[in-house]
Amino acid sequence: xTAAKTGIPTTYDPKEVENKWYRNWEERGYFHQLPEPQQQxxxxxxxxxxxxxxxxxxxxxxxxxxxxxxxxxxMQGYNTLWLPGTDHAGIATQAKxxxxxxxxxxxxxxxxxxxxxxRVWDWKHQYGNKITSQLRLLGASCDWQRERxxxxxxxxRAVKEVFVRLYRKGLIYRGNYIINWCxxxxxxxxxxxxxxxxxxxxxxxxxxxxxxxxxxxxxxxTTRPETMLGDTAVAxxxxxxxxxxxxxQTVILPLMDREIPVIAxxxxxxxxxxxxxxxxxxxxxxxxxxxxxxxLPHVTVVGKDAVMTREAGKYAGLDRYExxxxxxADLQAEGLLILTEEISHSVGHCYRCDSVIEPLVSKQWFxxxxxxxxxxxxxxxxxxxxxxxxxxxxxYLGWLENIKDWCISRQLWWxxxxxxxxxxxxxxxxxxxxxxxxxxxxxxGELVQDPDVLDTWFSSALWPFSxxxxxxxxxxxxxxxxxxxxxxxxxxxxxxxxxxxxxxxxFMPGVPFREVFIHGLVLDAKGRKMSKSLGNGxxxxxxxxQYGADTLRFMLVTGNTPGNDLRFQFERLEGTRNFANKxxxxxxxxxxxxxxYVPLSxxxxxxxxxxxxxxxxxxxxxxTTALLERYEIGExxxxxxxxxxxxxxxxxxxxxxxxxxxxxTEASKNTAQMVLGHVLAGTMQLLHPFMPFITEEIWxxxxxxxxxxxxxxxxxxxxxxxxxxxEKEMELVMDVIRAARNMRAETGVPPGKRVELVLVASNAxxxxxxxxxxxxxxxxxxxxxIRLEVGELxxxxxxxxxxxxxxxEIYLPLVGLIDLxxxxxxxxxxxxxxxxxxxxxxxxxxxxxxxxxxxxxVVEKEEAKKQEYMAKKAALEDRLAQLQAN
RNA sequence: GGGCGAUUAGCUCAGGGGGAGAGCACUUGCUUCACACGCAAGGGGUCGUAGGUUCAAAUCCUACAUCGCCCACCA
Numbered sequence: 001x002t003a004a005k006t007g008i009p010t011t012y013d014p015k016e017v018e019n020k021w022y023r024n025w026e027e028r029g030y031f032h033q034l035p036e037p038q039q040q041x042x043x044x045x046x047x048x049x050x051x052x053x054x055x056x057x058x059x060x061x062x063x064x065x066x067x068x069x070x071x072x073x074x075m076q077g078y079n080t081l082w083l084p085g086t087d088h089a090g091i092a093t094q095a096k097x098x099x100x101x102x103x104x105x106x107x108x109x110x111x112x113x114x115x116x117x118x119r120v121w122d123w124k125h126q127y128g129n130k131i132t133s134q135l136r137l138l139g140a141s142c143d144w145q146r147e148r149x150x151x152x153x154x155x156x157r158a159v160k161e162v163f164v165r166l167y168r169k170g171l172i173y174r175g176n177y178i179i180n181w182c183x184x185x186x187x188x189x190x191x192x193x194x195x196x197x198x199x200x201x202x203x204x205x206x207x208x209x210x211x212x213x214x215x216x217x218x219x220x221x222t223t224r225p226e227t228m229l230g231d232t233a234v235a236x237x238x239x240x241x242x243x244x245x246x247x248x249q250t251v252i253l254p255l256m257d258r259e260i261p262v263i264a265x266x267x268x269x270x271x272x273x274x275x276x277x278x279x280x281x282x283x284x285x286x287x288x289x290x291x292x293x294x295x296l297p298h299v300t301v302v303g304k305d306a307v308m309t310r311e312a313g314k315y316a317g318l319d320r321y322e323x324x325x326x327x328x329a330d331l332q333a334e335g336l337l338i339l340t341e342e343i344s345h346s347v348g349h350c351y352r353c354d355s356v357i358e359p360l361v362s363k364q365w366f367x368x369x370x371x372x373x374x375x376x377x378x379x380x381x382x383x384x385x386x387x388x389x390x391x392x393x394x395x396y397l398g399w400l401e402n403i404k405d406w407c408i409s410r411q412l413w414w415x416x417x418x419x420x421x422x423x424x425x426x427x428x429x430x431x432x433x434x435x436x437x438x439x440x441x442x443x444x445g446e447l448v449q450d451p452d453v454l455d456t457w458f459s460s461a462l463w464p465f466s467x468x469x470x471x472x473x474x475x476x477x478x479x480x481x482x483x484x485x486x487x488x489x490x491x492x493x494x495x496x497x498x499x500x501x502x503x504x505x506x507f508m509p510g511v512p513f514r515e516v517f518i519h520g521l522v523l524d525a526k527g528r529k530m531s532k533s534l535g536n537g538x539x540x541x542x543x544x545x546q547y548g549a550d551t552l553r554f555m556l557v558t559g560n561t562p563g564n565d566l567r568f569q570f571e572r573l574e575g576t577r578n579f580a581n582k583x584x585x586x587x588x589x590x591x592x593x594x595x596x597y598v599p600l601s602x603x604x605x606x607x608x609x610x611x612x613x614x615x616x617x618x619x620x621x622x623x624t625t626a627l628l629e630r631y632e633i634g635e636x637x638x639x640x641x642x643x644x645x646x647x648x649x650x651x652x653x654x655x656x657x658x659x660x661x662x663x664x665t666e667a668s669k670n671t672a673q674m675v676l677g678h679v680l681a682g683t684m685q686l687l688h689p690f691m692p693f694i695t696e697e698i699w700x701x702x703x704x705x706x707x708x709x710x711x712x713x714x715x716x717x718x719x720x721x722x723x724x725x726x727e728k729e730m731e732l733v734m735d736v737i738r739a740a741r742n743m744r745a746e747t748g749v750p751p752g753k754r755v756e757l758v759l760v761a762s763n764a765x766x767x768x769x770x771x772x773x774x775x776x777x778x779x780x781x782x783x784x785x786i787r788l789e790v791g792e793l794x795x796x797x798x799x800x801x802x803x804x805x806x807x808x809e810i811y812l813p814l815v816g817l818i819d820l821x822x823x824x825x826x827x828x829x830x831x832x833x834x835x836x837x838x839x840x841x842x843x844x845x846x847x848x849x850x851x852x853x854x855x856x857x858v859v860e861k862e863e864a865k866k867q868e869y870m871a872k873k874a875a876l877e878d879r880l881a882q883l884q885a886n
Numbered sequence: 887g888g889g890c891g892a893u894u895a896g897c898u899c900a901g902g903g904g905g906a907g908a909g910c911a912c913u914u915g916c917u918u919c920a921c922a923c924g925c926a927a928g929g930g931g932u933c934g935u936a937g938g939u940u941c942a943a944a945u946c947c948u949a950c951a952u953c954g955c956c957c958a959c960c961a
Contacts, residue, residue: 277961286959578923589920745927849941
């Protein structure tokens with residue numbers, strides 16, 4: 001790669017540039033802003049990634065979108081805050097440290113709670129900033145001076161405060177309910193942390209003997225026969241004729257020889273299985289409900305280790321699946337297993353470790369959801385919070401509508417300890433921010449804190465205000481709350497978004513954010529989720545290493561529409577890398593030609609191309625801004641891509657060259673330089689939120705040692721340059737050039753060979769346009785000399801290729817060169833196309849309904865098309881006739 | 887069982903009531919002094935199917951099909 005003239009290499013090397021600039025930005029504190037009351041705020045809190053984690057493509061997309069919005073608003077002059085931080089991630093982090101201990105042959109119990117927590121903190125200090133340093137590599141312009149952690153002092157204080165307040169309000173309670181237990185993680189998890197997966201399984205039909213009627217049975221159906229050991233009833237539908245006579249009777253629970261009643265409950269679906277259900281209140285959520293309605297006892301036969309308990313009689317000590325086989329064998333032996341049916345049913349798995357969840361009855365802490373859900377639904381219904389795209393509001397509302405209480409206690413050590421103490425003498429329960437000295441009931445000093453910690457999502461639910469100093473009334477809260485927008489993946493609407501909303505509404509004067517911008521998931525090239533088990537994950541850091549952060553960012557946001565998933569394809573990276581290189585080289589060109597540039601004092605000499613690119617540029621400013629306002633980030637990126645590549649590079653730079661090489665006046669050269677510099681600088685500003693590094697680098701080359709582009713003012717649309725009629729004129733010139741190039745290529749004119757061109761304008765005003773664009777046609781179509789006529793050509797060249805564009809006939813005389821047959825074929829094809837177009841247009845214009853009902857301008861446009869096509873058709877036919885006569 | 891999304895060129899996807907678009911891939915020609923990570927020219931699609939609304943439907947509506955996702959108390 002040679003460095004022609006400037007010393008700037010012809011291939012863009014992102015590595016060097018990116019390393020340099022992020023450090024500079026952070027050192028100079030561009031991303032840190034204090035609340036300025038007189039300034040309009042724009043604030044985002046970053047969805048805190050897990051401290052254990054490393055950046056994956058989901059983070060990369062999420063944070064790129066946030067960074068684009070943040071950088072854009074910062075440039076627009078908002079008082080901008082993007083607040084970063086990390087999540088302590090209870091289960092994940094604890095598991096990681098436990099793994100580490102296991103390698104040393106230790107368990108957490110060997111260390112004890114306190115020492116174990118020290119280890120976790122050590123771990124956090126050592127590895128916890130991996131992801132934040134990766135976010136820097138991505139270019140995230142967040143305010144690191146305000147970085148927070150869900151378990152830092154401030155956040156912890158907020159957690160305690162919230163817990164105590166909810167407790168005192170009766171919105172947090174403790175009780176024995178059926179919960180989801182993960183036998184591997186050894187903790188409860190909440191309902192949404194259970195992933196239901198369809199599995200092939202067996203439905204076993206088992207006969208239970210009726211006590212007072214030997215020889216009579218009731219047959220139940222179950223997928224989990226081992227839980228029958230804990231059955232406390234058999235239920236049938238109250239109106240099921242088959243079983244009516246048995247309701248109220250007693251049956252003998254096989255294998256256990258326990259007497260259990262037959263009850264009637266409308267929950268039972270008579271059409272499913274046998275219409276009779278064994279009821280195990282201790283091991284099934286539905287059975288638990290039925291059990292409560294009918295006051296059935298709980299018999300716990302599966303323990304927290306997924307091993308059968310003492311209550312399971314001779315099966316005690318067996319693993320749950322082993323027990324299942326033994327139970328089945330024993331039933332078989334007794335002739336009670338009468339049918340095994342293959343069915344597909346859904347099985348709950350732990351979303352962290354994928355173990356099969358065991359529903360258990362256990363004493364846990366819960367948040368009462370109904371009173372919190374109502375206002376949270378209201379805030380979205382009345383528009384105080386807007387979802388983008390809107391359809392996600394429905395998903396959110398649907399979830400809250402059927403919400404159940406939230407189990408928040410976790411049997412872990414790493415997390416926010418539940419601020420509740422139990423008196424060892426009178427069993428009084430004391431909820432308080434700080435450890436109480438004495439029991440407020442009996443005065444005893446023997447108090448023991450609840451061993452459990454809170455669900456990780458409990459603390460992240462407070463993130464929008466806990467990070468800004470709540471419960472203190474801080475300046476940050478006053479100014480930056482509510483935050484402007486929350487940007488996150490659609491997979492955590494329930495986990496996080498909904499919970500932030502109800503917590504915000506409960507503890508703050510209002511909603512935590514005004515808009516929720518939801519994006520899709522990043523999938524692999526085949527459209528599958530990226531996962532460790534599939535091994536199809538792509539490491540964004542490797543991508544950055546190879547292609548640069550700008551390329552990764554731009555690639556992630558283009559070709560994708562809000563809320564939709566995105567397939568990650570390496571080929572697209574190359575295309576984007578090429579775009580970066582294109583920008584780089586266009587900038588090299590501009591910089592080379594701006595060397596020694598001093599603005600002239602005299603009036604600029606604007607050319608058609610100057611006015612055209614300025615008109616296009618200001619349209620690009622308007623479009624980009626409008627699209628960003630609507631969160632159409634991919635479209636905004638596409639608009640910039642097209643403008644830079646197809647208009648600025650392919651046309652404007654090419655058109656401007658002769659002026660720069662001294663072929664016109666000094667004033668013209670000077671004007672060209674000015675326009676080049678102006679449009680490039682403005683375009684770099686527009687592009688900066690998307691590709692912060694390369695734009696910063698180019699900005700500094702353009703501006704000398706000026707300030708960072710990241711705080712340069714967002715370009716304003718220069719409406720004085722808006723000139724659609726002029727754009728049309730330029731389009732005509734461009735069309736002529738394209739047509740001429742096409743003829744050259746199709747007839748095999750050697751590249752570089754200058755050829756004569758004859759242009760016939762259909763009227764004087766078109767002739768004027770062509771005169772203005774003459775030099776462009778010469779230059780870009782390699783045409784010289786050009787003969788320009790208006791109206792009819794007295795004598796049409798016989799040996800010539802011909803083409804017609806709106807209002808212009810173009811002839812390329814090629815004595816001895818032209819292949820007549822080829823030319824006839826080419827023109828015939830053109831003629832067929834234009835004939836088709838004309839027919840459709842004429843059809844429309846003959847349609848009375850169209851003329852009567854279509855808007856005037858549409859009809860006019862159609863009429864103009866018709867004229868154009870007719871002229872073109874006539875010219876083509878003429879030409880064909882002429883050629884065929886020869 | 888309910889809901890949502892997708893279905894447009896070989897591939898990946900934009901677009902969206904009034905002349906079918908991009909990138910990649912493909913064909914042809916070019917070491918043209920910003921860029922071969924490039925330039926120029928070109929081929930390629932009855933916009934999933936069937937109805938409906940409309941002067942006009944790829945676009946709106948209704949069914950259906952296929953794929954994907956989410957929710958649900960399928961013992």
